Amino acid sequence: xxPSDLKKFTISGTIKNSxxxxxxxxxxxxxxxxQSGTVxxxxxxxxxxxxxxxxTIRYSYVGFADVEKKVLLQSNQKLDISLQPLEEQLDEVxxxxxxxxxxxxxxxxxxxxxxxxxxxxIPALLGETDIIKAIQLLPGxxxxxxxxxxxxxxxxxxxxxxxxxxxxxxxxxxHLIGFFSIxxxxxxxxxxxxxxxIPTAYGGRxxxxxxxxxxxxxxxxxxxxxxxxxxxxxxxxxxxLLRNKSSYLISGRRTYADLFLPLAKNEDLRDNKLYFYDLNxxxxxxxxxxxxxxxxxxxxRDIFKNKYAEMGFGNRMxxxxxxxxxxxxxxxxxxxxxxxxxxxxxxPPGEASSFIWKSSMDDLSVRSDFTIYPNPKNTIRFGASSTxxxxxxxxxxxxxxxxxxxxxxxxxxxxxxxxAYLSNEQKISPLLTIKYGVRFxxxxxxxxxxxxxxxxxxxxxxxxxxxxxxxxxxWFGFEPRVSLVWILSEQSSLKGSYSHTVQYLTLxxxxxxxxxxDVWFPASPNVKPQAAEQIAAGYFRNFSKNQYETxxxxxxxxxxxxxxxxxxxxxxxxxxxxxxxRFGSGYAYGLEFxxxxxxxxxxxxxxxxxxxxxxxxxxxxxxxxYPAPYDKPHSVAVVVNYSLTPRIxxxxxxxxxxxxxxxxxxxxxxxxxxxxxxYSDRNAYRMPDYHRLDCAVTFKGKEKPDKKWHHEFNLSVxxxxxxxNAWSINFVQDKSDPNVTFAVKTYxxxxxxxxxxxxxx
Numbered sequence: 001x002x003p004s005d006l007k008k009f010t011i012s013g014t015i016k017n018s019x020x021x022x023x024x025x026x027x028x029x030x031x032x033x034x035q036s037g038t039v040x041x042x043x044x045x046x047x048x049x050x051x052x053x054x055x056t057i058r059y060s061y062v063g064f065a066d067v068e069k070k071v072l073l074q075s076n077q078k079l080d081i082s083l084q085p086l087e088e089q090l091d092e093v094x095x096x097x098x099x100x101x102x103x104x105x106x107x108x109x110x111x112x113x114x115x116x117x118x119x120x121x122i123p124a125l126l127g128e129t130d131i132i133k134a135i136q137l138l139p140g141x142x143x144x145x146x147x148x149x150x151x152x153x154x155x156x157x158x159x160x161x162x163x164x165x166x167x168x169x170x171x172x173x174x175h176l177i178g179f180f181s182i183x184x185x186x187x188x189x190x191x192x193x194x195x196x197x198i199p200t201a202y203g204g205r206x207x208x209x210x211x212x213x214x215x216x217x218x219x220x221x222x223x224x225x226x227x228x229x230x231x232x233x234x235x236x237x238x239x240x241l242l243r244n245k246s247s248y249l250i251s252g253r254r255t256y257a258d259l260f261l262p263l264a265k266n267e268d269l270r271d272n273k274l275y276f277y278d279l280n281x282x283x284x285x286x287x288x289x290x291x292x293x294x295x296x297x298x299x300x301r302d303i304f305k306n307k308y309a310e311m312g313f314g315n316r317m318x319x320x321x322x323x324x325x326x327x328x329x330x331x332x333x334x335x336x337x338x339x340x341x342x343x344x345x346x347x348p349p350g351e352a353s354s355f356i357w358k359s360s361m362d363d364l365s366v367r368s369d370f371t372i373y374p375n376p377k378n379t380i381r382f383g384a385s386s387t388x389x390x391x392x393x394x395x396x397x398x399x400x401x402x403x404x405x406x407x408x409x410x411x412x413x414x415x416x417x418x419x420a421y422l423s424n425e426q427k428i429s430p431l432l433t434i435k436y437g438v439r440f441x442x443x444x445x446x447x448x449x450x451x452x453x454x455x456x457x458x459x460x461x462x463x464x465x466x467x468x469x470x471x472x473x474x475w476f477g478f479e480p481r482v483s484l485v486w487i488l489s490e491q492s493s494l495k496g497s498y499s500h501t502v503q504y505l506t507l508x509x510x511x512x513x514x515x516x517x518d519v520w521f522p523a524s525p526n527v528k529p530q531a532a533e534q535i536a537a538g539y540f541r542n543f544s545k546n547q548y549e550t551x552x553x554x555x556x557x558x559x560x561x562x563x564x565x566x567x568x569x570x571x572x573x574x575x576x577x578x579x580x581x582r583f584g585s586g587y588a589y590g591l592e593f594x595x596x597x598x599x600x601x602x603x604x605x606x607x608x609x610x611x612x613x614x615x616x617x618x619x620x621x622x623x624x625x626y627p628a629p630y631d632k633p634h635s636v637a638v639v640v641n642y643s644l645t646p647r648i649x650x651x652x653x654x655x656x657x658x659x660x661x662x663x664x665x666x667x668x669x670x671x672x673x674x675x676x677x678x679y680s681d682r683n684a685y686r687m688p689d690y691h692r693l694d695c696a697v698t699f700k701g702k703e704k705p706d707k708k709w710h711h712e713f714n715l716s717v718x719x720x721x722x723x724x725n726a727w728s729i730n731f732v733q734d735k736s737d738p739n740v741t742f743a744v745k746t747y748x749x750x751x752x753x754x755x756x757x758x759x760x761x
Contacts, residue, residue, distance in 0.1 A: 008375065010076045012047040012328040015040045015059060018082035021219035021240075021247065025190045026113070027061040027083070035430060036376045042190075042213060043292070043323050045331055047373035059083060062598075076328050078289065103549050104540045107425055107435040107485050109495040110196035110553060112138050116185050121641050121651050123694035123716045125179060126231050126754045131191055131212065132173060132181040137637040137653060139553075139592035139607035140195050142630060145660070145727065150174070152630035153195050154534075154555060155588035155613025156207030159507030159520075163210045164202075166282075166296035168317040168337040169363055171520065175276040175302055176255075182300050182315060186225050186236040187251040187280040189215040196536050196555060197483050197497040200423040200437035201369055201383060206503045206532040206559065214296055216284045217247030229756040231255050236280075246285035253278050273305040292323040305348070313343035331371040339363040349400020357573070359394035361520055363387055377427040381437070384420040389505075391415075393519060394573050410575050414469070415522045416444040417504060423481070434484040441477035443504040445524050446470060450575075454526060458566075458579040473525045477502035492541040503530045506563050508571040519571060526578045528561040549596040559586040564617055567679075584617030586628060604640040604651075611635070621682040627661040629683065634658045647700040652693065659687035665731050668741070675739075677731065687729065693720040711759040718752040725749075 015027040023044025030037035031048065033055050040046045048057075052073050059067040064083035071077065112135070119134045136143045136151055144150035150158040163170040165183070173181045194209040202209050215238070222239030236251035254277040278300030286292050301314030319337040326332065339362065346356035367385035374380065391413040398405035423437025445451070447466025455461050466472055483497035504523045523529040538553035562584055565571065569580040590611025597603045613628035620626070635657040642650045661683030668675050696716035703710075719725075724747040734740035 008049050008051050009073050010047055010049045010328040010373070011057065011071060011073065011079055012045070012076075012325075012373075013078050013080040014044040015046065015061070015081045015083065016044060017064070018084050019220075020223070020238075021244065022189065022216050024061050024064075024083065025213070027059060030058045030060070031055050031376075032058065034376065036427070038373070038376070038379070041331070041371065043331075043333065045323075045325075047329055047331070049329065049373065049375050078328070103551065104491060104493045104542055104546075105433075105485065105487060107433050107483050107495075108194070108197055109483060109485075109497050109538050110140070110536055110555070111192060111194050113190070113192045115190065116188050119185050119188075119191070121649065121696075121698075122639065123651055123653060123696035123718065124754075125718045125749075126229065126752060128180050128229060128232060128754075128756075129185045130181050131183040131185060131188065132210075135191070135193050135210070137605075137607070137639055137655065138193065139594050139609045139635075139637075140555075140590070140611070141193070142609075142632050142635055142657060144630060152632075153193075153208040154557060154590060155611055155628055155630055156557075157507070157628075157630060159505070160205050160207035160503060160530075161210060162198075162202060162205035162208070163212070165212045165298060165317060166214050166294070166319045167321065167335040167367070168296070168298075168319045169339045169365070170315065170317070171339065171341040171361055172313065172315060172343075175278070175300070180276070182278055182298070183212060184234060184236075184251055184253050184278060184280055186227075186234060187214050187249065187282075189213050196499060196534050196557075198481070198499060198501065200421045200439050200479075200481050201381065203419055203421075203439050203441055203477075203479060203501060204417065204503060204505065206501050206530060214280060214282050215249055216294075217249035217282055219244055219247035219284070223761065225758075225760040227756050227758040230754040231257055241283070241285070244286075246283065249280070249282040251280045271305075271307070273303050276300065276302040290325040294321040294323075295319070296321075307348065309345070309347055311343075311345045313341075316340040316342075329373045331373075332368065334368045335366070337363075337365045339365075346399055350402055351400075352402055352404045354399040354403040355396055355405050356399040357394055357396040359519065360392045362390040362392075379425040380423070381425075382420075382422040385418070387417045389413075389415040389417060389522060391520065391522060393521070393575075393577075396573060408573065410573065411448075411450050413449050413522060414446045415504075416442075416446060416471070418442045418444075431487045432484065434482065436482040437480075439477075439479040439481070441479060441502055441504075443475045443477075443523055443529060444471045445473040445522065447472060451524060452526070452576060452578065454579050458581075460576050460579060475504065475523055475529050477504075477529065477531070491543065491546070492539070494537070494539055496537045497535070499532075499534050501532050501534075503532075506530070508565070508577065519577075521577060524578065527563070527581060528583065530559060530561050530563060532557055532559045534558075547598055547600065549594070549598065551592075551594050553592045555588075555590060555592075557588045559588075562586040562615055562617070564615060564620055566619065567682075582617045582619045584615060584620070586613070586615040588613035588628070601643040602640070603642075604638070606639075607635075607637045609635040624681070626682040626684070629661060631661050631683075632658045647702070649698045649700075650696070651698075652695045654691070654693045656691040657689065659689050659726075661685070662687055662729070664729075665741075675733070688726050690725050692718075692723055692725065694718050695720050709759065709761045711757065714756045714758060716754045716756070718754070719749050720751065722750045 015024045027040040029046050038048050055071050057069045059081045120129050122134050140154050142152040190213040192211045198209045217238040219240045224237050226235040232255040234253035238249040255275045258273050258275045281297045283295045296319045298317040304311045317339050321335045324332045342360040344358040347354045365387040369383035372380040393410040395409040397407040419441040421439040425435040427433045447470045450465045452460040453462045479500045481499040486494045508519045534557040536555040540551045592609050594607045596605035613631040614625045615628050616625040637655050639653045662685050664685045665677035666680045667678040698714045700712045726745045727748045728746045730744050731741050732744050
């Protein structure tokens with residue numbers, strides 16, 4: 001009998017870490033008899049349908065012992081698997097928790113996944129390991145300035161990156177004005193960066209998706225992880241609420257330099273405040289074999305205050321998710337989430353000019369995502385989402401009884417953003433797999449609010465006020481996406497992808513460094529949504545049983561309705577902000593190379609990116625094309641980890657990149673007796689090239705049988721050879737001779753050593 005004529009049955013279940021009950025993302029399920037398989041999803045669930053018969057099912061995950069199950073398939077079966085961590089691999093450096101040939105055989109391209117172990121081994125600023133600092137070392141990803149957590153992907157701006165934490169959108173991922181990110185690595189399980197082939201389920205940004213997932217929490221026993229560092233300390237607690245059914249996780253982190261300020265000799269410093277904190281919490285509960293719920297929450301804030309100024313900003317996020325199995329082939333995840341970003345700046349009370357400015361942005365979202373596994377050759381995904389945006393551009397008023405300033409308040413703006421999508425990952429043949437889909441999106445401006453119309457010179461000429469929650473304008477988006485992989489051999493493949501994306505929100509920025517004062521604003525009757533089309537192709541080749549990975553990718557991206565700001569634009573507290581905008585087109589292209597060693601005593605990667613990014617806007621630069629603000633033609637990153645002994649590990653990374661484009665004064669003019677600068681074309685000059693070396697050594701404590709307390713010391717040096725990379729260059733008139741102007745370079749960091757004590761039990 002032909003196997004295709006046999007009745008088919010389904011094997012499904014979840015895959016866990018036997019040590020702590022964590023669900024494993026991207027574990028491989030493979031059936032040698034049919035040379036086919038699947039991977040577990042973000043919730044550890046898998047499903048595979050096969051003709052009735054006897055099979056060997058192999059379960060594997062990097063860093064864990066493989067499990068093989070003999071299955072006599074005569075009916076649908078539920079098979080949950082627990083994989084045992086390989087203790088003997090503790091002396092190796094594992095780069096990522098994924099199957100060894102995923103980079104070759106997966107349909108996704110332009111995707112990089114990292115786990116917390118990888119990130120922990122990368123030398124960090126002031127010893128504080130950071131997700132975003134780690135992804136800045138990947139090909140196609142650039143930092144936007146020294147020390148910043150802002151990042152540019154393939155020439156795009158930071159606001160073109162969608163960042164989500166357990167499905168909740170993150171609008172500002174920085175602490176200490178960008179020196180650190182909000183992500184506490186102790187609480188993070190999985191990080192995936194999609195640089196072009198963004199899953200159809202997500203949209204609203206042009207350049208990338210950074211998908212960050214928190215740990216589930218240990219549902220077998222209580223444990224703790226923490227660290228004491230140069231500037232901060234952190235602690236994570238996790239354990240079971242009901243053994244094998246529910247777990248909790250709670251983590252906290254805080255800097256403490258401000259705690260020592262009252263002891264300062266300088267009295268002006270004693271009342272200063274400068275710190276950040278963040279809290280993560282998660283509860284996971286299994287209701288029954290078909291239903292699970294997850295609750296995640298984050299709260300963080302930065303505080304700065306001295307006798308002259310004060311500033312505060314922070315995020316609050318929460319998400320509630322429900323997983324439901326309709327059958328062994330149909331999986332549903334429904335998420336309700338809330339996001340709030342709040343910031344303020346001002347001067348302390350006591351003066352006639354004392355003021356406080358506050359602004360915020362809030363989202364309420366709901367989404368449902370279905371996954372259907374009809375057979376081993378197809379995985380169908382579809383779903384819908386809806387978000388209510390609440391923009392509060394700002395209010396400024398006097399602070400304290402002595403202030404003479406009156407209140408000035410910009411009106412709130414509201415919008416609805418909707419999307420529906422459908423995609424299929426189809427195995428055409430053993431050599432060809434294609435993933436295709438389409439996303440439909442809509443963005444609706446709603447009242448109450450006031451909106452202006454502008455003339456050809458961008459001056460406001462009229463306004464309309466909506467006093468009720470009425471939809472008064474709608475933009476629509478049609479976003480097809482397709483990617484494919486052609487397997488050339490067991491160790492090599494060709495991949496290609498095309499995506500069309502639409503972005504309805506834009507960030508008004510005062511600098512490339514990114515500050516908490518940046519303002520998000522929506523598409524409207526005057527502001528068309530930005531749209532991008534990207535084509536990418538790549539060759540992927542592994543060597544030595546997947547121990548070495550190599551890849552080269554080429555891409556071309558075209559952007560329509562790109563937004564930039566006129567010269568000397570006023571971005572803050574401007575009710576006519578839309579009049580400051582200018583619209584045009586842009587394009588970017590590049591090549592990305594990567595060589596990566598995944599395991600062994602020596603591991604790491606080398607990446608090189610050649611890329612260009614251009615804009616053409618009629619009212620800027622006299623209509624001539626100019627480099628986009630994040631155009632960096634050359635970028636190199638070298639990341640090396642080496643196990644000197646089972647207890648001592650050394651690591652280093654070296655980065656180099658072309659300097660960012662910048663507009664400099666090229667001359668001067670005397671107007672009304674005053675000397676004013678004459679500037680070059682937009683972004684006609686560049687900052688000096690950037691390069692830096694970081695090093696670290698980790699000393700682990702002795703391991704003994706049944707030892708419960710584990711600890712290590714990490715010594716790191718940021719900018720080891722004291723490169724004085726330019727953070728800004730300003731042109732200053734000589735006080736003694738106003739006809740003389742000189743350039744002043746500001747740099748942030750020289751050599752910065754740090755020591756961190758990490759522990760877990």
